[in-house]
Amino acid sequence: MKVHHLRCGTDCPVGGALFDGFSKGLLGFIPCAAQLIETRNGLVLIDTGYGTEDVRHPHPRLSVAFRLMLNIRFRMHETALHHVKALGYSARDVRHVVLTHLDFDHAGGLEDFPDARVHVMEVERDAAERKRRGFVAKRRYRPAQWDNVRDWRTYGNSSGEKWFGFDAVRSLDGLPPEILMVPLPGHTLGHAGVAIDTGCGWLLNAGDAYFYRRELDSDRRRCTPGLRFYQRLIDTDREQRFANQERLRELKRAHGQEITIFCSHDGKELEAMQHGHARPQQDRGSRAKSMVEARV
Numbered sequence: 195m196k197v198h199h200l201r202c203g204t205d206c207p208v209g210g211a212l213f214d215g216f217s218k219g220l221l222g223f224i225p226c227a228a229q230l231i232e233t234r235n236g237l238v239l240i241d242t243g244y245g246t247e248d249v250r251h252p253h254p255r256l257s258v259a260f261r262l263m264l265n266i267r268f269r270m271h272e273t274a275l276h277h278v279k280a281l282g283y284s285a286r287d288v289r290h291v292v293l294t295h296l297d298f299d300h301a302g303g304l305e306d307f308p309d310a311r312v313h314v315m316e317v318e319r320d321a322a323e324r325k326r327r328g329f330v331a332k333r334r335y336r337p338a339q340w341d342n343v344r345d346w347r348t349y350g351n352s353s354g355e356k357w358f359g360f361d362a363v364r365s366l367d368g369l370p371p372e373i374l375m376v377p378l379p380g381h382t383l384g385h386a387g388v389a390i391d392t393g394c395g396w397l398l399n400a401g402d403a404y405f406y407r408r409e410l411d412s413d414r415r416r417c418t419p420g421l422r423f424y425q426r427l428i429d430t431d432r433e434q435r436f437a438n439q440e441r442l443r444e445l446k447r448a449h450g451q452e453i454t455i456f457c458s459h460d461g462k463e464l465e466a467m468q469h470g471h472a473r474p475q476q477d478r479g480s481r482a483k484s485m486v487e488a489r490v
């Protein structure tokens with residue numbers, strides 16, 4: 195299976211390296227990663243980033259608070275739809291969208307693929323529909339992004355099989371068995387990673403289970419203060435988030451040769467995936483890195 199690593203949106207928060215660990219200016223670089231997979235049965239999109247409607251009408255589709263905090267750059271040429279067309283396909287060729295969760299920076303492009311079947315954990319959809327109380331919950335889930343979805347498929351936690359020690363949902367309805375969801379709750383209640391068997395190794399999109407590449411280091415794990423603050427601000431179950439990060443560290447430690455793990459918002463990781471490197475390159479010459487990272 196061919197996997198394209200896309201950037202479907204960019205956040206540029208004030209704080210630069212305090213967020214991303216490498217920017218030299220005032221603004222940081224936080225991409226919204228998505229993957230487009232070419233399968234025998236059509237295209238599968240993992241997450242959608244910001245969509246064309248977000249670009250056209252950021253207000254009122256997205257909350258003012260998150261737009262200001264993240265300094266979101268809305269660009270038509272970064273939307274998943276634009277990437278799909280640039281690869282010579284049409285929106286209708288995208289038959290399935292698998293979502294790590296329903297946050298505004300992952301579900302924004304759903305309307306651009308109205309014929310797609312949308313796969314998400316049942317708990318996540320319930321939370322997005324029914325539990326929008328509190329400052330963050332009200333602002334993170336934006337029904338306008340997903341209330342036109344016609345073909346939902348939701349999955350319970352109990353239907354799992356084992357995948358490298360994790361409970362995983364296989365047999366996603368209509369999807370090839372090489373694509374499976376791996377529940378990783380914490381950031382949101384129904385947050386999940388997506389594992390892909392490429393035929394030459396596994397990929398694990400860990401979504402927002404972690405935000406910074408060095409959070410998965412076995413020893414001396416580190417995070418920037420900006421991303422540590424942001425993750426704490428919006429996590430739903432901190433205990434589960436930390437527990438799942440630890441499980442991911444263990445997975446990387448034990449199976450790092452077989453599985454490439456990456457998250458949704460690390461610029462260096464995305465760059466490495468786009469260039470076919472399994473590991474992010476070291477930020478050579480970036481003094482900012484050592485100045486802003488802190489042990490976690």
Ligand SMILES: [Zn+2]
Pocket residue numbers: 297299300402458459
């Ligand atoms: Zn996110």
